Amino acid sequence: MSPEETMSPKETMSPEDVLKKAFAAHDKITISFSGAEDVVLIDMACNISEEVNVFSLDTGRLHPETYRFIEDVREHYGVEIDILSPDAEALSAFVKEKGLFSFYEDGHTECCGIRKIEPLSKHLKTHDAWITGQRQDQSPTRSELPQVQVDTAFSDDRRDLMKYNPLSDWTSTQVWQYIRANEVPYNPLHDQGYLSIGCQPCTRTIGPNEHERAGRWWWEEATKRECGLHIINIEEDS
Numbered sequence: 001m002s003p004e005e006t007m008s009p010k011e012t013m014s015p016e017d018v019l020k021k022a023f024a025a026h027d028k029i030t031i032s033f034s035g036a037e038d039v040v041l042i043d044m045a046c047n048i049s050e051e052v053n054v055f056s057l058d059t060g061r062l063h064p065e066t067y068r069f070i071e072d073v074r075e076h077y078g079v080e081i082d083i084l085s086p087d088a089e090a091l092s093a094f095v096k097e098k099g100l101f102s103f104y105e106d107g108h109t110e111c112c113g114i115r116k117i118e119p120l121s122k123h124l125k126t127h128d129a130w131i132t133g134q135r136q137d138q139s140p141t142r143s144e145l146p147q148v149q150v151d152t153a154f155s156d157d158r159r160d161l162m163k164y165n166p167l168s169d170w171t172s173t174q175v176w177q178y179i180r181a182n183e184v185p186y187n188p189l190h191d192q193g194y195l196s197i198g199c200q201p202c203t204r205t206i207g208p209n210e211h212e213r214a215g216r217w218w219w220e221e222a223t224k225r226e227c228g229l230h231i232i233n234i235e236e237d238s
Contacts, residue, residue: 028128028129029127030055030131032132038132039179042073053080065187082123094110130161130162131164132163138196148162
């Protein structure tokens with residue numbers, strides 16, 4: 001029986017219990033790291049397992065503060081972080097054809113596909129499961145996000161890749177309460193008005209009463225503000 005099958009549709013567990021289930025069920029499991037939620041999970045995981053594998057997608061367009069943040073997390077927890085980079089040839093051809101800012105005109109899907117989806121797909125082929133910091137209240141496309149699911153986007157003929165979202169029913173307030181209570185490192189850009197942080201050209205500060213994801217791909221419809229790492233799962237699970 002898979003981890004997904006051991007939970008009823010409406011059952012929720014604490015993030016720590018989800019992580020314990022994940023580590024008990026898989027030998028090859030990796031944690032996705034980019035934002036505040038992910039470091040909360042790294043912090044929890046380091047209290048559960050002696051072996052914590054973490055990866056981060058380096059798109060080549062991150063803020064300088066984000067690169068420093070990655071190193072701060074590596075040093076703070078003493079964990080290795082696999083830095084995943086886009087294929088140089090594919091990226092060079094894309095930039096040569098469309099330039100560095102084509103996403104403002106024709107959407108971010110193609111750019112994210114090269115800089116994020118392909119490197120992630122290659123990485124996940126060597127793992128049985130991955131852990132993400134997604135939350136249900138981050139965007140309309142995540143409102144039905146379960147804590148455990150089969151990742152239909154990155155599964156293949158030889159195995160079903162499991163995906164764990166331990167913080168799916170947490171709020172931003174809960175995330176930041178944990179960060180402050182446990183002195184978890186966070187990106188200094190959060191103190192400058194960036195609530196959701198991605199690539200530098202696709203991220204802006206937000207104003208009072210704006211949703212935390214309003215600063216990501218702000219020129220596109222709210223239902224399209226996903227880079228592609230997760231939206232395929234959500235659409236198929238809905």
